Amino acid sequence: MSNETLAASTLTATVLEEEAGRQAALADKSAPVLMPDDLLPGVGGSSLGLRATLRRGGWATIVLAVLLVVVEQLSREATNVNGPDIQHWFGISDTKLVGIASLGGVALVMGAIPIAALADRMPRNRIVAVSGSFGTLALVGAGFAQNTFQLFLAFTLLGFATAYSNPVFGSLIADAYPIEGRGRMFSIHATATPLGLALGPFVAGTIANLAGGPEGWRWAYFALAIPVGLLALSAFFFLPEPPRGQFEQTAVLGEVMKEKVRPELPVTISIAYARLRKVKTFYFMCMGIGALGLALITVPIQLSLLLEDEYGYGPFTRGVILSLAQIPTILTMWFAGSAFDRIYRVAPERTVKLAGGLIVLFGAIIVIGLQLHPIVLLIGFYALACACTGGALVVVNPLVASVAPYRLRGQAFAIVPVFTFLMGGFFGALGAGALSDAYGERAALSIIVPISAVAGGLLFAYGARFLKLDISHAVEEMLEEQAETERMRANPDDIPALQVRNLDFSYGPVQILFDVNLDVKRGEVLALLGTNGAGKSTLLRVISGLGIPDRGVVRLHGQSLTYAEAELRFQAGVVQLRGGAGCFQQLTVAENLRAATLSAKLPPAERLQRMERAYGRFPALREAERTLAGDLSGGQQQMLALAMTLMHDPELLIIDELSLGLAPVVVQELLEVLHELRAEGMTMVIVEQSLNLALAFADRAVFMEKGRIMFEGPCHELAERDDLVRAVFLGNDRS
CATH class of the missing domain: 1.20.1250.20 (MFS general substrate transporter like domains)
Incomplete structure (x- = not known):
């Protein structure tokens, strides 16, 4: 073998070994955060x-x-x-x-x-x-x-x-x-x-x-x-x-957390629902309850019709029979609670699996009972089946309390009946009614109940695998919250303008962001760099409230924004200039600027003052005041979009793709505006593809790759990293 071949082979082996190590490190970063059992409350x-x-x-x-x-x-x-x-x-x-x-x-x-x-x-x-x-x-x-x-x-x-x-x-x-x-x-x-x-x-x-x-x-x-x-x-x-979440906090932190330095923004319904959907145990339990609701609502109605049509029982007799059938359910529920506490301490996921098994057993008992015509046997099997669902549903509320963030518990408990009565009950009643009219009550229940019970039981069993992970996320959030609260109390003058902690985000089943941690100081300008598809724009969406994280916390000046919707974050001062068209094409420049202030409900004098300030920053806009935005050049439209954003006096200005597609002379004008804003102490996070441009305006740079932060530090240090520089300039994913 020649020396050249040997050297090439050695180099290839070295590159492959380094790449394998890098991929292993990325995989390790992507591994789910699973706390040890002694840190899981109640386990x-x-x-x-x-x-x-x-x-x-x-x-x-x-x-x-x-x-x-x-x-x-x-x-x-x-x-x-x-x-x-x-x-x-x-x-x-x-x-x-x-x-x-x-x-x-x-x-x-x-x-x-x-x-x-x-x-x-x-x-x-x-x-x-x-x-x-x-x-x-x-x-x-x-x-x-x-x-x-x-x-x-x-x-x-x-x-x-x-x-x-x-x-x-x-x-x-x-x-x-x-x-x-x-x-x-x-x-x-x-x-x-x-x-x-x-x-x-x-x-x-x-x-x-x-x-x-x-x-x-x-x-x-x-x-x-x-x-x-x-x-x-x-x-x-x-x-x-x-106190909300007092026992979880005591179990994890040893005490109930003190009052926060700055109160959180209100929890909104849409954000609460979106965040709870990310809690997989809760999501699959709700889906399972919805599937079970097909039977839970249908069985009593159809059984009452069956008692009237086949056995000739009147309303009073039917009421007495159905009431007596609740007695085994009451007894089962009473004992199921203590059984839950006992099993949960040892293996919490077994409680979810047990509930799934009881749901399937409910379906089997109902189907067997429907084949029996003596009324005593029919009602006996019905009562036994109700006891199974009673035992299964007892575990739902304590499990919801375990996995739902304590700030959202009320809304978590409210969502469960919606799945039961609307998703399950409505469609189940319609389907069973149609089958009952065509084939009779026994046939209708024999078709609906097995489908409902098996689907509900399997969904519960599948959700069990996520229980410890969901509890771990809740524990992690409490630990981070306590640490940050203590840090803010100890050093109130060093609270970051923007803080992102332990952030994960997914589009459906595809995870985009992995454990993102980021601080931006007051008055700092941060350049967010990375290849296409690295997750930069997604991170901005999550900060702005347009995307709901699977895990993690977002704060502005120490105030948590995690459960606040985009409108509340905007009112708090988080303003984003998105990439692409940022103005109304059919309105004039002046109309666009006035439209930008509508949400702020400013008095006329203040609105005019801010418009004059915008014209002072962008003289070209004053000259085109009566021109339709659609008739402006691309650079002028970007200036107008930035001017509209600045009309809100943001606490945190977020800009996605500042220079994309713009001529160098326009970019230079925008840079001058950024320098003015920087001198005024405005905090900015700017996504940028050009490293040279980032070096011109940013105090610090963050490089992202495949949803992870791979570098964070001064821009000049990034310029010394040849591998990252090539990725920025060439779009090389280095995978």
């Missing part, structure tokens, strides 16, 4: 009995939660039991009665979302008291209703008034009781619904019978308004407001 801890849990969290929260849910369920059952009397008194059809009552159910589900958003921002005990007061008014209104419109208003108000229950009490129980006993508390709370279902027909029917006459149904509503009002008053005086 590996000591057991905590029911009495000990109540001693630490108090009786008030769980007692009021159970009593309110039971009484609210009784009020809904009053409509079901006294429906025929209401129908006869008003002289309305079955369809109209069902429609009026159903709208209350829609209000119950949809009203939970805005109420949950309030619950994540304000004291929850006040929401319970106010909602209970409105519930009392709604029940009194239903009792006094003289026409169907008044009845509709009363039922709708009652739905909205009871919509708080799941999101508010879900987050209250999670914050009031220790993690080691949380499953027991949620199981006790869960038994309130079947308890209300079991007692409802008896209580409502008894009150109406005692009142007597064609208007006896009114007294059922009047009577139920009394305990609702008393419980609302009790909530106002006795329901505590525990």
Whole structure:
């Protein structure tokens, strides 16, 4: 072998070895952050009995939660039991009665979302008291209703008034009781619904019978308004407001975090939903519950029809049968809570798998029971199947509390019923109704239930693999938050203007950003460099609020923007000039500048002052004041877009592709403006393809590759890195 061949072979081996090492380092950076079990709240801890849990969290929260849910369920059952009397008194059809009552159910589900958003921002005990007061008014209104419109208003108000229950009490129980006993508390709370279902027909029917006459149904509503009002008053005086996430913080940090140096921006509904979708355990549980909802809503309706059509049972008998079938569910829920706490301490993912298995078992038992015609066996199998779903659904709320960020718990609890009743219940009821009309109730249930149960169980089981990772992300966020809060308290004069921590971002299943960490000091100009597809523009979108991260934190001057939507970030001072067309082509230059200030709601004098300032920075725009933006050159349009951005006096100016496609003379003019802004102390992050241009305006440079930060430092140091310089100039992905 010649010396040249040997040298080439050695060089090739060296290059391949270095590349393999680089790829291994990248893979290591991309590995998911999985905390050890001793850092996962509630895992590996000591057991905590029911009495000990109540001693630490108090009786008030769980007692009021159970009593309110039971009484609210009784009020809904009053409509079901006294429906025929209401129908006869008003002289309305079955369809109209069902429609009026159903709208209350829609209000119950949809009203939970805005109420949950309030619950994540304000004291929850006040929401319970106010909602209970409105519930009392709604029940009194239903009792006094003289026409169907008044009845509709009363039922709708009652739905909205009871919509708080799941999101508010879900987050209250999670914050009031220790993690080691949380499953027991949620199981006790869960038994309130079947308890209300079991007692409802008896209580409502008894009150109406005692009142007597064609208007006896009114007294059922009047009577139920009394305990609702008393419980609302009790909530106002006795329901505590525990610190949010206190037990997770104590388990991870050893204490409840002190008040932040700067409060966070409000959590918005759209951002909360988008962020919760990124929590994979929560997402797959919701999808599983939605699939299960096809059966959960359909089975009682179709079974009631079956009892009437095949067995000839009337409304009272059907109500008694379905109520008695809830007894095994109540017992199962009671024991399932303690079983959850025990299993969760050892292997938390097993709780999700167990729930999935119980859901599949529910489907199998229902299908077997449908083949049996003796009524005792049919109802026995139905009761056993309900016990399976009761045991499965008990684990949902404590798992939601474990994986959802504590700031978003209320909204997380509100989303679950939406999947159950709207996604599952609506479509399931329609499909089962069509099958029932064509083939009968047994055939309809034999088709719908297995599909629903198997799909729901498999989705739960699949989501189990992400549980520890999702809990780890929540723990990591708390650790970072505590460290940053302490740093800001220790050195309040050194708080970065922009701070990005542990940021991951994905478009669907494709991850784009990997563990991005970035600080930008006040008044600093940062150049963001990298090849096409490196994730630069995506990072800017996440900072601006146009993309929701899978993980991580974004702060402006120490204030968290992570759960704030783009509009709130804009109001806080984060302003982005996106690449490409940044102005309105059919408006003149002056109209574009005026349009830029509409969102700021400035007084006319201030608006004119800012326009004059823009013309002072860009004299060419004054000369073209009445020219349509579409008739300007590319360079002038970029000047106009930058001028429109500066009309907002940004705290942080973000520019995507400043010089792309512009003539050198225009770039020079823009550079002069950047130097002026830099001298004025404006903080800027600018994506740029040209390293030479970055050296001309930036204090510091960050080089990104494949969604990761590969270099961060002064621009002159980047210029000395030949490998990165080649990547910037040649677009070489070096992969």
